[in-house]
Amino acid sequence: MTLRHAPGPDSPRDALGRSVDVVDRLDGLDSITLRGIFARGIHGVLESEHHAPQDFSVDLTLWFDSRRAASSDDVAHTVDYSVVAEKIVAVIEGKSASLIERLATHIALSVLEDSRIAAVQVTLHKPHACMDVQFEDVAIRILRTRADFAAHLADYPANLTLRPEQARPAVLALGANLGNPLGTLREVVAALQSAPEFERVEVSPLARTRPVLQPGAAPQPDYYNAVVQVWSRLSAVELLNLAHHLEDTHGRERPYRWAARTLDVDVIDVEGVTSDDSRLALPHPRASARAFVLVPWSRLDPHATLEGRSVSQLAAWAQDANGIVNLWTDWLVTDPETKPEQNAPNLPSAPNLPDAPEGSPLGEPEDRDRDGFGLPSWQAALPGADARPRVVDNDTEIDIIRQDSTPSAANSLSFAQPTVPAPQWKRVGKRRH
CATH class of the missing domain: 3.30.70.560 (7,8-Dihydro-6-hydroxymethylpterin-pyrophosphokinase HPPK)
Incomplete structure (x- = not known):
């Protein structure tokens, strides 16, 4: 499947005014793919789905820049896919969602908490969905980016x-x-x-x-x-x-x-x-x-x-x-x-x-x-x-x-009225220890 986002009014545009595809903006980045991450959780619309966990599996691709890690050979400089897998399992085993659309979005946003990840594609499988016809699988595939994560952070209760x-x-x-x-x-x-x-x-x-x-x-x-x-x-x-x-x-x-x-x-x-x-x-x-x-x-x-x-x-x-x-x-x-x-x-x-x-x-x-x-x-x-x-x-x-x-x-140790002059803070770059 080719990844495409429907262009919106704020989508980037080229010199001719055409919308720039999300995947085009990921050019030059690397990707890691995880397939078949399995977990059980209680998610669904039907009352029968609210009483016992059922099977879910996730395929995931994430985009990031791996050059620093390739140079240093240090796991601290890359995306730890074992942590990503743990997050996916935690979301599935966690708070219930009625729709797989919502569950897939929760997974994507959880993965995007790592600021090194530019975008993530989540394919969520629900092989035992409640339907009256014979079927092999039900799945949803979504793509979320840093812009989606920023919008999520801004939308607080x-x-x-x-x-x-x-x-x-x-x-x-x-x-x-x-x-x-x-x-x-x-x-x-x-x-x-x-x-x-x-x-x-x-x-x-x-x-x-x-x-x-x-x-x-x-x-x-x-x-x-x-x-x-x-x-x-x-x-x-x-x-x-x-x-x-x-x-x-x-x-x-x-x-x-x-x-x-x-x-x-x-x-x-x-x-x-x-x-x-x-x-x-x-x-x-x-x-x-x-x-x-x-x-x-x-x-x-x-x-x-x-x-x-x-x-x-x-x-x-x-x-x-x-x-x-x-x-x-x-x-x-x-x-x-x-x-x-x-x-x-x-x-x-x-x-x-x-x-x-x-x-x-x-x-x-x-x-x-x-x-x-x-x-x-x-x-x-x-x-x-x-x-x-x-x-x-x-x-x-x-x-x-x-x-x-x-x-x-x-x-108590009260500092409401300091006895020394307040430090003069200055805006400078981060200090690395």
């Missing part, structure tokens, strides 16, 4: 784009294990503190945690994690865009699942906002089980709740709590590596959890090159709709956001 009338709290989780994690996290805190959009910023103790890895995965350095609570009138999507911007300026890449990273900035919860959108699920569906989020958060605010449950209790119950190695309360002004570490204690159930320790106001970040940052106001530096997208959410990487009531000054 109204509650995610609405700005509140008054400042509300949200919780961001920070994490890093490549480059200079401590310096990176300090820079991010300083950026949030100096951004005029935030009325108040509070920071948790810093946790050093063991990485969560797939079975058999190569070892990684320990992570440094913290939780930041911010008050603003920004929409949930604006907070997400901020997280992406900070990650991009620090050279964040996603070469494969559970990869080490220079920076994670994730949204776990935004007060008053719920969402099951795959790009921004609120509250985050896995935050309640992640000790590297819950433990710092419970130290920042012992009375915080997540979906009606005590964060302190959730921290005590988290199965990966033994992965919290150390906690430092004054990490913004003191280098943790130059002082004795505070071993992470066992966490009793709330309300017996001790009050969060007092902290010091944020001092001047360590004197180091800031050439990866670019704000005066982060919003002015945000990429446009056609900028490089990223994976927003998957089953292996926690994206973080949260809400809270105003804690007292006695038991």
Whole structure:
């Protein structure tokens, strides 16, 4: 079958005014084809299709530039087709769709989360469709491009784009294990503190945690994690865009699942906002089980709740709590590596959890090159709709956001009124670690 998109009013045109075919725009790119990816899921219009999974299979071709990978022979520089296959299976086994058109589109958009992929063709087979005639197969074939993905990202539900009338709290989780994690996290805190959009910023103790890895995965350095609570009138999507911007300026890449990273900035919860959108699920569906989020958060605010449950209790119950190695309360002004570490204690159930320790106001970040940052106001530096997208959410990487009531000054690390001049940010290129 020859791939053709019906030309639209905004389609590119040649010198004679003729529409340029999508495939013509893929000239010079390479392609990878996967065939017969099998999974079972519950999808269909009929009531009889809603009670048990049925078979689906997918053939897929994706277009990208493979020259860098060919030169380096490094999997990090190419599209990992094992990750692509896992995404396809996750979509089929995930949320139900009535129509195969919708299911195929979900698969295509999931694959296009990798910004290196220029276009993808998905052929979705439903060999056991419910029909009263004998047949061999039912299949749909679609082609989606980066433009389709950009349009998808721009089409958020109204509650995610609405700005509140008054400042509300949200919780961001920070994490890093490549480059200079401590310096990176300090820079991010300083950026949030100096951004005029935030009325108040509070920071948790810093946790050093063991990485969560797939079975058999190569070892990684320990992570440094913290939780930041911010008050603003920004929409949930604006907070997400901020997280992406900070990650991009620090050279964040996603070469494969559970990869080490220079920076994670994730949204776990935004007060008053719920969402099951795959790009921004609120509250985050896995935050309640992640000790590297819950433990710092419970130290920042012992009375915080997540979906009606005590964060302190959730921290005590988290199965990966033994992965919290150390906690430092004054990490913004003191280098943790130059002082004795505070071993992470066992966490009793709330309300017996001790009050969060007092902290010091944020001092001047360590004197180091800031050439990866670019704000005066982060919003002015945000990429446009056609900028490089990223994976927003998957089953292996926690994206973080949260809400809270105003804690007292006695038991929080409050940076609403900084005691040092705000850094002078400049717009420059990314820093690569």
